[in-house]
Amino acid sequence: MAATGHELQMLTWFRWIARAEGASLLALMGIAMPIKYGLGEPLLVEWFGWIHGVLFLLYVAVLGLCMVQLGWTPARAALGFVASLLPGGTFVFEYKVLADDP
Numbered sequence: 001m002a003a004t005g006h007e008l009q010m011l012t013w014f015r016w017i018a019r020a021e022g023a024s025l026l027a028l029m030g031i032a033m034p035i036k037y038g039l040g041e042p043l044l045v046e047w048f049g050w051i052h053g054v055l056f057l058l059y060v061a062v063l064g065l066c067m068v069q070l071g072w073t074p075a076r077a078a079l080g081f082v083a084s085l086l087p088g089g090t091f092v093f094e095y096k097v098l099a100d101d102p
Contacts, residue, residue, distance in 0.1 A: 010069055014062050015094055021059040022090035024052035029087050059084055 032044035060081065067077040080097075083089035 007070055010062075010066060011098065014066055015098065017055070017059050017062050018090040018094040021052070021055040021084060022088060022094075024048065024055045025084075025090075026087055028052050056084060059090065 028045070028048040032048040036042045036045045063077055063080045063084075066072050066080075067074065076097075080090075080093050083093035
């Protein structure tokens with residue numbers, strides 16, 4: 001069955017938010033944290049941490065919307081949540097979701 005325009009739009013939103021959330025976590029862990037602990041400069045952690053927090057909440061909200069509106073199983077949504085806790089996890093999950101969905 002082909003995806004409707006609404007479903008495609010929801011998947012597009014999910015794709016971009018998952019990528020932004022994943023990039024923010026990688027930036028926080030790979031750039032800001034080493035600068036904080038290596039150079040003693042915490043400013044980047046404050047900024048990247050705030051940005052990542054907002055994107056994480058947005059990602060979880062869109063994940064819930066996808067579960068409700070696209071009929072994702074709770075197990076799939078749980079995998080998406082766990083993926084958001086791992087650096088690079090949202091990239092892998094987003095790739096898998098788009099490979100599975102039309």
